[in-house]
Amino acid sequence: MGKKKLVTIAMSLFIAASALAGCSGGNSNKNNETSASQAPASSDQPASVEPVTFTYFNFQSRGKDVMASETTIGKILQEQTGVDWKMEYLVGEEDTKAGVMIASGDYPDVIAPEGQIDKLLDAGAFMPLDDLIEQYGPNIKRVYGPYFDKFRQADGKIYFLPYSADQGYIGDPNISQGAFWMQRSVLKEFGYPKVKTLDQYFDLIRQYKEKHPQVEGKDTIGFAVFAPSDTFYNIQNAAVHLAGYPNDGGVYVNMDTHEAKVVAGTDDIQKPWMKALNEIYAEGLFDAESFTMNKDQFMAKVTSGRLLGYFAYNWQIGEATNNLKTAGIDEKRYAPLPVVFNENIKDQYVDPPSFVNNRGVGISVDAKDPVRIIQYFDNLLKEENQILVQWGEKDVTYSVDEKGRYFMTEEQQKNRDDTNFKLSYGFQYFEYGWPRYGSNSLLADGNSYGVGNQPEVAASGFTDGDKELLAAYDAATFSDYFSDPDDRPWYPAWSINLGQGTPEQIFTTKSDDLQKKYLPKMIMEAPDKFEATWAEYMKEFNKLDKATYEKTMNEMIQNRIAGKW
Template identity: 35%
Template sequence: MRRAILAIASLAALIASPLAAQTVDKLPTTTLPPITITVFTVNTNFPIPPEDNRAYKLIKEKLGVTFKWDIAVGEADQKIGVMIAGQDYPDLLHINSPKFIDAGACIPLEDLIEKYAPNLKKHYQSNPVTWAKMHEKDGHVYCLLDYGIPENGVVDTEYYGPAMFIQKAIMKEAGFPKITTIDQYFDLIAKYKAKHPTTKDGKPTIGFSILTYDWHKFDLCNPPPFLAGYPNDGDGIVDPKTGKYRIQYYGPEAKRWYKLLNGLNDKGLVDRESFTDNYDQYMAKLANGQILGVHDQYWQFQDASKALIAQNRIWETMMPLPIVFDKSIKPHWRDQPLPNLQRGYGISIKAKDPVRIIKFLDAQFDPAWYKIMQWGVEGVDYTYDKSGQPFMTAEQSNRWDDVTWKLHNLAELWWAEAPKYEGHFTKGGLAAALRNNPNLYLSSLRPEDREVLKAYGAYSYSDLMDHNPPVNPPWYPAWQIVPPDGSPEKLAFTKAQDTYAKDLPKVILAKPADFEKEWTAYADDLKKTNIDVFEAYIQKGLDDRMAKYGKLK
């Protein structure tokens, strides 16, 4: 069997090779002298690539660059600490915290980009606010961001962000109604639960569950601002008119939401075990199809959906809905991609030839190289159909589940943190992410999802959440402003988080008659945590951003 597959694979390669050779020949090359670049990375998702990896071989052949990897296994922070203490750096550093920058381990990049890297310059300066935010406090740019700067229009298919999620089966049974308010949402859930007290395999269905375990507890406090139509500023709300920030834990929206949950709990719709379950127990309930509705961010429970899909129970997977308190509110659940500040490669002070390195970084920032590193080779791993869209056979598509194939053919380890295209390569051109191209995306949809999307006239679940997410204001998001470790602000914030984790279950589970009493006790406990200090810190951060990048839009 194995031999047969091998034979077919080599046959396919043989047939395809003339075409492949052609595309590979067309790759941009360099006349610069060859160089070995040493790279330190804390990305542990990919092993060190083997010698015969196709993408790295091409990079060596055409761009004259060989990588030498140093992957931080175990405690990355400890390793970084040792490097800083010994001033012992490779050429390129993977920055994923302020540590290297604060320690002065990186060289300023803005002049190098200006002089030697036209591609990178165009990319990073495509949005002036992003370019401004890339400058650290001392006025220099140290980090080439890895993600979050889409060009030529955003494409999103699968939705990974926050939403009120509901089982697809509920919407189907109700005839795919267009619902917008939280009352409609819970109404559907209550009716479905009354009709289906158990799942097909006899487990009780659960109206609404909340993930509260450890750091995941943000799901407990995040819904109120969303329901009131505010974007994801996390723990607080920024007034769009005045720019004033306030902690939202005990605001009027919060009170409205928890009063609602309190009433729902009285009707038996809230999962009481939410407050004691750990992450695994929560995921198990979702993977059993027990939970009918939940507020979460999709990336957190994606694996539970995968388990249901593997059993072909697609209707029991969740779909996102942009739900708000009432019809007068415009939802703002989906936001635009955010620049991933202080994440990406930086050139170290020990790099021997920074000019050569930045020239390489600029050269690899090219659609042709992007495709070699992440899509594969044309004619071998994908072809173009008549409409000029990428196309994969079932066999080519299945290779993407094969870790060994990816290890030998793609440049994932380098690519993950490298400066890269996001959105589209050109205006109206191909989407940078292979599977975001419409033909490939549409052919990958399951019939059930096709039915749901058709009923709502949506292209994808992202589209269903918001067809046109509004442009982010320059100061957005407030959650990117974080007080330093060990500061009184951070301490107050941690205490406030512990307080809501402790008190909100009591508020939700109280008898409706006791709600006011429990709510007052919660608000009093929060005030005791000194949360104003944190509030003031974020306000100052926002004011600085508004002063620098313009006020509100």
């Protein structure tokens, strides 16, 4: 689950003090926003286009390390700015990589830190951007200006630009977030039945596996959750969705009282989910490798045709499902289902409008030329370049009809679904991990910013199998048979920052560690031991300072409801 924290006041003072020390003498530029020799006289002067290469590190594994200019998008942006990037991506554990960076004090020019953002902020890895934005960021101010107060840190400064700054709003016609996914061959086998409850979902998998125990000589796999250590939140979040809540992180929020309660250890949310998995594991329906397989191994199972159902977020494994679509293996693709515990629960899988204030990209204190970098960011936020990084080039990767609506031809859609094309063109690298509009934004001409949210693209991309399935559920798009999201002005609560080393942050760490120890155990042991293991888990869990965590979360949620972020 997302656990986000504020920079502590003490560390903020340290950062400020370091900045002053840097200004007082010496050769280090760390924590300075710019040096006089780097800055043009004013922002009215055109940005330099002299060739320069900067380093960029992303804590996601989005692709192989590459020079930006080796991609089509990166080359176009280089021609505009003179800037190239040596782009590197995470290999191994996030914590380890962040620890090495911090211990060495050696940072790339730009960092997209994902879940390590608070550690790097506390370590003073990022320079403040306020003066740079004021002097060289008219497009940054246009896009992020209404949100500035939502991501200033405890010292009042801005250290990174989030990935979410919606310009208008359009919903997702499909399901790009979490769901209980089921192989379409299972649904087709039983005449596309309505699948509302978890019992119904597992019963279909059970029946199909009994009829088809093997696929091409290998055992059929009933159900998996993509939940190794770094995505363990999938096993945690599934329980919240089953209970009719969206992903608010470590808590669920009552819609009437707006009171937040911890999800872990709940008798009516986490426990029934664990018990259900314990039961299907005993039947041989649950994949024991759910907690150990890496992403490549999980995607291999998704594309093998052997896995009948899984829980994950579509953005985690979209590459695998796109490969199935490209290969034309329609029946082995997966349909998202809004599964809940019982018929009386309203599903909440579709995210409401939101602002995520603790994911983004920042300029490090080691940056060679922060002015050129902020100018690159500002240029990137011009609408024509936001179109470039999402849609590409007109008549090449997308088309425009006589009404000005964006769409894709069959060939263009085929390319967009091809992972190798996305890598070579640069979509894989530039559509996320840089300053950007929010995913649900609208462009000035009314087209969708996100390609997948454009109704024309969604409709034209549907295969015959898609159309058959949608017709069976009387839906025009996959989100049509999910409930509309309820308005949640605090959403997502997982983006609330708690501060490194605070009692609240310590609670989340210990709670996660405890769940990683006990949840797999209670799933994979004999059913007659489940209650004893649950009791042991709760005995340990009740030793944690849940009360302080809940009190703080409730205060922060009330602040957000009142418009105070």
